[in-house]
Amino acid sequence: MPVKADFVIVHANELLTMRGASERPKVGDEMRDLGIIRDGAVAVRDGRIVAVGTTKEVLDRVEKGFELVDASGKVVSPGFIDAHVHLVFKGTREDELEMMIEGKTYLEIKRRGGGMPRTLRLTRAASLWELVEETKKILDLMLIHGTTTIEAKSGYEMTFEGEIKQLEVIRTLNKIHPIDLVPTFCAQAIPPEWEGRGDEFTREIVEKWLPEIARRGLAEYADVFCEVGFFNVDQARRILVRARELGMKLRIHADWLAHSGGGELGAELGVVSADHLIHTPMDVIDRLAAKGVLGVLLPTTPFCYLGKYANAREIIRRGLPIALGTDLSAINMSESMQMMMTIAALQMKMTPAEVFTAATINAAHSINRAHEIGSIEEGKKADIIILDMPNHKFIPFHYGVNLVEMVFKNGKLVAEKGRLVQ
Numbered sequence: 131m132p133v134k135a136d137f138v139i140v141h142a143n144e145l146l147t148m149r150g151a152s153e154r155p156k157v158g159d160e161m162r163d164l165g166i167i168r169d170g171a172v173a174v175r176d177g178r179i180v181a182v183g184t185t186k187e188v189l190d191r192v193e194k195g196f197e198l199v200d201a202s203g204k205v206v207s208p209g210f211i212d213a214h215v216h217l218v219f220k221g222t223r224e225d226e227l228e229m230m231i232e233g234k235t236y237l238e239i240k241r242r243g244g245g246m247p248r249t250l251r252l253t254r255a256a257s258l259w260e261l262v263e264e265t266k267k268i269l270d271l272m273l274i275h276g277t278t279t280i281e282a283k284s285g286y287e288m289t290f291e292g293e294i295k296q297l298e299v300i301r302t303l304n305k306i307h308p309i310d311l312v313p314t315f316c317a318q319a320i321p322p323e324w325e326g327r328g329d330e331f332t333r334e335i336v337e338k339w340l341p342e343i344a345r346r347g348l349a350e351y352a353d354v355f356c357e358v359g360f361f362n363v364d365q366a367r368r369i370l371v372r373a374r375e376l377g378m379k380l381r382i383h384a385d386w387l388a389h390s391g392g393g394e395l396g397a398e399l400g401v402v403s404a405d406h407l408i409h410t411p412m413d414v415i416d417r418l419a420a421k422g423v424l425g426v427l428l429p430t431t432p433f434c435y436l437g438k439y440a441n442a443r444e445i446i447r448r449g450l451p452i453a454l455g456t457d458l459s460a461i462n463m464s465e466s467m468q469m470m471m472t473i474a475a476l477q478m479k480m481t482p483a484e485v486f487t488a489a490t491i492n493a494a495h496s497i498n499r500a501h502e503i504g505s506i507e508e509g510k511k512a513d514i515i516i517l518d519m520p521n522h523k524f525i526p527f528h529y530g531v532n533l534v535e536m537v538f539k540n541g542k543l544v545a546e547k548g549r550l551v552q
């Protein structure tokens with residue numbers, strides 16, 4: 131059947147299709163299969179992918195009257211999907227990183243007026259439009275580095291009005307920015323004014339915040355920071371169970387700083403994603419896998435907290451599907467999935483193919499979008515990037531620079547050679 135196309139990307143040295151994994155994420159050795167087509171081509175019409183194959187196969191099928199995009203010597207991949215982003219905040223904490231380099235602990239930094247309370251204070255004082263402006267800069271950088279969809283969390287105000295404001299910022303940006311944002315309400319911390327009253331604070335979230343967030347349709351997911359000094363397992367369970375009753379899907383911050391029970395709770399509730407998994411015992415990884423949970427690993431977090439990495443090799447061996455995210459936050463500022471993928475490969479020993487799978491189709495599963503994005507297959511959205519590198523193994527080999535040359539979002543060229551295309 132001949133097809134009409136607006137444009138056709140041709141002669142990709144490697145076209146990474148990620149095909150055949152829209153129903154369930156890739157696990158174990160499947161993560162190494164990128165469905166590569168050599169001398170690959172992809173045809174796009176009205177924002178959708180209409181043909182995929184070798185350049186000859188696709189050009190034989192497409193009717194005349196399309197534009198050609200030459201990807202000779204380059205890699206064509208689905209747009210990157212960032213599975214874990216603390217998006218909305220005011221103020222940065224680079225001075226705290228310096229203190230950590232000099233050996234100060236988080237508690238010492240907090241005593242000196244730093245840490246999460248500082249970000250809460252600054253973000254609460256910012257207006258919605260101030261936050262929209264600040265956050266738009268982050269999204270612009272993500273886009274020129276090849277990210278086309280992100281999971282976007284609130285959580286940096288932890289007041290009723292503040293969290294609604296943050297989710298409104300995400301909603302506003304979703305309308306005005308090319309990147310698609312999947313909104314998550316994140317119970318990220320117990321703020322100073324509630325210190326020592328975690329149970330009462332949890333009741334406030336369960337009885338007042340969640341119903342209002344649901345009524346306004348502001349969050350698709352709910353997430354809880356389940357760690358010692360944050361929400362305990364019982365409090366996290368109460369928040370997640372109520373969120374589910376109100377129609378939200380679930381994710382959890384599990385076992386980042388210590389084995390705190392977040393992994394067990396994630397398995398018990400069958401959350402969509404359990405994130406970090408640095409201190410999770412392997413029998414709990416097995417339970418998560420058995421419940422169909424997806425693990426989101428966040429290698430830039432230990433990278434810039436100078437900490438321990440998740441045991442990605444063993445987690446993959448045990449059959450838990452893995453996605454990757456930047457965990458961008460007020461203390462971890464990198465918009466680049468390429469940088470994060472490099473750290474995943476070099477520090478967690480994931481192969482280049484595994485990091486591509488985890489940053490595309492498996493990340494799409496982590497936000498329930500795998501039928502729309504995450505692979506280059508007919509019918510999917512044309513979220514496609516062209517990387518100026520001859521094969522996918524250049525990540526992590528050629529690092530610290532932006533290898534993304536062109537970014538197409540919904541079939542529209544939105545970034546080229548490190549600049550936004552207006």
Ligand SMILES: [Zn+2]
Pocket residue numbers: 214216383457
């Ligand atoms: Zn996080």
